[in-house]
Amino acid sequence: MSGHSTYQPQSRFMQWFERRLPIVSFMHASFVAYPTPRNLNYWWTFGGILSLMLAIQIVTGIVLAMHYTPHVDHAFVSVETIMRDVNYGWLLRYLHANGASMFFLAAYIHMFRGMYYGSYKDPREVLWILGVILLFLMIATGFMGYVLPWGQMSFWAAKVITSLFGAIPVVGDSIVTWLWGGYSVGNPTLNRFYSLHYLLPFVIAGVVILHVWALHEVGQNNPTGVEPKSDKETVPFTPYATVKDSFLMVVFLILLAWFVFYLPNYLGHADNYIPANPLVTPAHIVPEWYYLPFYAILRAIPSKLGGVIALGASIVILAFLPWLDTSRVRSAAYRPLYRQFFWIFVLVCIGLGWLGAKPAEGGYVIAARFLTAWYFLHFLVILPILGLIEKPKPLPNSISEAVLREGVPIGAPAPAPSGTKH
Amino acid sequence: MTTMSSAEPTRRDFLYIATGVVGAVGAAAAVWPLIAQMNPDASTIAAGAPIEVDLAPIAEGQVIKVVWRGNPIFISHRTQKEIEEARAVDVGSLPDPQSDQQRVKQGHDQWLVLVGICTHLGCVPLTRQGDYNGFFCPCHGSHYDTSGRIRRGPAPANLPLPPYEFVADSKIRIG
Numbered sequence: 001m002s003g004h005s006t007y008q009p010q011s012r013f014m015q016w017f018e019r020r021l022p023i024v025s026f027m028h029a030s031f032v033a034y035p036t037p038r039n040l041n042y043w044w045t046f047g048g049i050l051s052l053m054l055a056i057q058i059v060t061g062i063v064l065a066m067h068y069t070p071h072v073d074h075a076f077v078s079v080e081t082i083m084r085d086v087n088y089g090w091l092l093r094y095l096h097a098n099g100a101s102m103f104f105l106a107a108y109i110h111m112f113r114g115m116y117y118g119s120y121k122d123p124r125e126v127l128w129i130l131g132v133i134l135l136f137l138m139i140a141t142g143f144m145g146y147v148l149p150w151g152q153m154s155f156w157a158a159k160v161i162t163s164l165f166g167a168i169p170v171v172g173d174s175i176v177t178w179l180w181g182g183y184s185v186g187n188p189t190l191n192r193f194y195s196l197h198y199l200l201p202f203v204i205a206g207v208v209i210l211h212v213w214a215l216h217e218v219g220q221n222n223p224t225g226v227e228p229k230s231d232k233e234t235v236p237f238t239p240y241a242t243v244k245d246s247f248l249m250v251v252f253l254i255l256l257a258w259f260v261f262y263l264p265n266y267l268g269h270a271d272n273y274i275p276a277n278p279l280v281t282p283a284h285i286v287p288e289w290y291y292l293p294f295y296a297i298l299r300a301i302p303s304k305l306g307g308v309i310a311l312g313a314s315i316v317i318l319a320f321l322p323w324l325d326t327s328r329v330r331s332a333a334y335r336p337l338y339r340q341f342f343w344i345f346v347l348v349c350i351g352l353g354w355l356g357a358k359p360a361e362g363g364y365v366i367a368a369r370f371l372t373a374w375y376f377l378h379f380l381v382i383l384p385i386l387g388l389i390e391k392p393k394p395l396p397n398s399i400s401e402a403v404l405r406e407g408v409p410i411g412a413p414a415p416a417p418s419g420t421k422h
Numbered sequence: 423m424t425t426m427s428s429a430e431p432t433r434r435d436f437l438y439i440a441t442g443v444v445g446a447v448g449a450a451a452a453v454w455p456l457i458a459q460m461n462p463d464a465s466t467i468a469a470g471a472p473i474e475v476d477l478a479p480i481a482e483g484q485v486i487k488v489v490w491r492g493n494p495i496f497i498s499h500r501t502q503k504e505i506e507e508a509r510a511v512d513v514g515s516l517p518d519p520q521s522d523q524q525r526v527k528q529g530h531d532q533w534l535v536l537v538g539i540c541t542h543l544g545c546v547p548l549t550r551q552g553d554y555n556g557f558f559c560p561c562h563g564s565h566y567d568t569s570g571r572i573r574r575g576p577a578p579a580n581l582p583l584p585p586y587e588f589v590a591d592s593k594i595r596i597g
């Protein structure tokens with residue numbers, strides 16, 4: 001990873017150690033001396049927040065696993081035991097369940113940040129694609145975790161989502177049986193989901209390392225989208241980024257705590273406190289809020305296979321964003337048209353999320369079709385054309401120039417407080 | 423890495439390819455059990471053996487649910503009106519064309535036996551509901567008629583028929 005280390009081992013032991021495993025200088029180069037653009041705003045703190053959330057999920061998850069029983073006859077009761085009998089079990093479970101929500105919230109903000117500032121463009125394509133892979137892994141992990149408490153929503157989520165694979169022509173049914181390990185969702189299904197739910201977060205951790213590696217290879221983007229030209233335009237990671245990240249982490253944890261302590265079940269579904277019943281489907285099944293936009297896309301298409309393809313395409317298309325956006329200008333700050341379409345796209349995603357929670361009938365279906373069409377048109381038509389017809393605003397020659405224009409003198413002792421300006 | 427770059431394949435080229443092929447076959451053989459273990463195990467298959475159901479207690483107009491292979495099986499004792507409704511439609515106009523006669527056993531027209539799993543994404547439909555008074559799936563709004571055929575909604579196919587036969591006049595064996 002780039003960033004020259006200024007680390008000099010002091011003690012004889014550390015010198016001895018450094019020659020054998022230079023991990024301390026490596027960490028120093030990556031997280032202390034690492035140069036970050038001086039104009040980063042708070043939208044750049046969500047990567048740190050995501051790492052923190054992953055750590056929280058792993059720690060609370062491992063502890064929950066000490067009390068959880070992955071068996072159809074015991075899973076629901078073991079979760080209730082966690083809630084009522086295990087010391088602080090309620091706290092751990094609420095942290096884990098609401099932590100998953102906050103994890104997705106941070107991921108979505110992080111991705112919209114990337115879209116606004118063009119962080120996926122050359123040379124950050126691989127970095128971006130690793131991010132899309134992380135989103136996919138998070139979706140899989142969260143889904144399998146949600147099945148574990150084995151309530152009604154758990155069971156029917158498992159049923160509906162695994163049935164998606166049944167849409168595949170010819171081999172679909174065999175794949176579904178293989179996924180279930182039986183003729184319906186049952187104990188073998190629960191067992192394997194538990195195994196994978198334990199595994200995937202560590203796969204995520206591995207991909208996060210690749211993601212950060214790619215980031216440190218190409219350097220961070222910044223609100224101007226103009227690469228730093230000299231040392232004067234960067235500040236060392238520590239203390240500048242460390243403090244800024246930590247501050248927003250605390251703010252974010254307050255939000256998590258607010259849900260955990262005041263609204264612990266607000267984001268969940270009451271039906272999941274009813275034990276799973278394979279013979280009765282709840283009248284209104286909806287996924288967790290963070291899957292709603294995708295669910296809306298699935299239901300918008302009036303064909304089973306078509307819906308499944310659209311659902312998959314809505315995620316896969318993100319990986320092609322670096323090539324679908326034909327504009328050479330990164331930051332939306334200098335792209336007057338794109339900036340408007342970006343916000344429309346945000347509203348479309350929120351709209352799809354809202355529709356995903358509504359029953360699939362009447363006007364809701366029509367609206368969902370319209371927004372689904374827009375979602376894909378945004379990537380396939382609007383972005384490629386915008387890059388060709390849009391006249392960007394003049395780019396600053398450097399970060400310093402952009403910062404100076406905002407009236408903050410260069411070389412000021414602290415980094416320019418540009419975060420509040422966006 | 424080959425030292426010779428002659429166009430003629432050498433013995434070394436052959437050995438490389440042969441080694442690669444043997445390695446690939448070995449890897450596939452090693453992966454096979456890792457994948458196959460996820461298919462239904464022997465006890466699950468055994469538990470999926472046929473079951474017998476006595477139809478005598480089911481009143482006309484009543485639908486019961488029994489469980490076979492972990493899935494709900496609907497057994498509907500249809501009324502004359504329901505049978506007539508099912509037979510009045512033009513089969514060609516159906517999304518998944520099938521006549522009512524094809525979906526029941528001959529001489530047992532009143533008995534409709536279905537796998538109670540929506541062919542869309544697997545929810546259990548509600549019985550005697552929906553626009554066609556047959557089955558209605560609340561999950562994404564699929565309407566089935568009194569023959570269990572899909573009429574409206576996202577489901578692509580009719581409700582499937584489990585393998586079953588009449589072992590006596592009022593007794594069936596499912597499986």
Ligand code: HEM
Binds near residue numbers: 064145
């Ligand atoms: C990527 C990180 C993770 C995410 C997004 C995640 C998500 C979830 C979700 C949404 C639930 C359902 C919560 C509920 O409604 O009760 C859950 C449950 C569970 N998770 Fe995780 N999880 C993660 C990591 C882990 C890890 C590393 C473990 C360690 C084994 C773990 C163990 C469990 C257990 C035992 C349950 C069942 C208890 C319960 O329902 O609260 N999770 N997870």
Ligand code: FES
Binds near residue numbers: 542544561576577
């Ligand atoms: S599962 Fe029945 S309509 Fe979707």
